Amino acid sequence: MTYFSTRPDVQLTVRIHPGERYTNGPSVADVVHQVLPEPPEHIHLVAADDPINTYDLIDTADFGLVYTTTVGMEMAMSGVPVVVAGKTHYRGRGFTHDPDTWHAYHALLERGIGESGLTHEQVDLAWNYAYRFFFEFPQPFPWHLLHFWDELQEWPVRRVLDDRGQALFGDTFRYLTGDPIDWAVREGKAL
Numbered sequence: 001m002t003y004f005s006t007r008p009d010v011q012l013t014v015r016i017h018p019g020e021r022y023t024n025g026p027s028v029a030d031v032v033h034q035v036l037p038e039p040p041e042h043i044h045l046v047a048a049d050d051p052i053n054t055y056d057l058i059d060t061a062d063f064g065l066v067y068t069t070t071v072g073m074e075m076a077m078s079g080v081p082v083v084v085a086g087k088t089h090y091r092g093r094g095f096t097h098d099p100d101t102w103h104a105y106h107a108l109l110e111r112g113i114g115e116s117g118l119t120h121e122q123v124d125l126a127w128n129y130a131y132r133f134f135f136e137f138p139q140p141f142p143w144h145l146l147h148f149w150d151e152l153q154e155w156p157v158r159r160v161l162d163d164r165g166q167a168l169f170g171d172t173f174r175y176l177t178g179d180p181i182d183w184a185v186r187e188g189k190a191l
Helices: 018-022 028-035 054-060 071-077 102-112 120-136 148-154 163-176 183-187
Strands: 012-015 043-046 064-066 082-084
Touching: 012 054, 054 071, 064 071, 071 082, 071 120, 082 102
Parallel strands: 012 043, 064 082
Antiparallel strands: none
């Protein structure tokens, strides 16, 4: 943030993840306000509950900065160059910039502001990765973070471990414990 506070030639929009509406504890907005109590006019903060569509922001962006959120992958799918600071699953897949040091991160910022979009090959890589991530890789699982306690009532551990539960979730638990996924069998075809 302090880097951008000295760059009035660059408009920075910080989109707080909409998922923060469902969590307790400090917000990224709190962190921003600790660093910049009164952000300059060229830095805009979009709160988690603001009715601004993140994809509209992507359409106006020349460059993206993310930590781990999937919006970085989605920006790359739109041809927007992205710098990934965290160790997210799509880092190092060929369609993002992935600095390993603060020096490299700042060098990308200097080089990246105003950079042209991604190549067609990089956009294709992002789309290919996203398809696999959203449609091929997900496995059935009995419990989810937001509805865990309700789902635990419906799927207590003893029910997950019985024959019906194993038929639905057994492969998932085997994958989680190290068994490799046989994609040919999973898709019902040879690859």
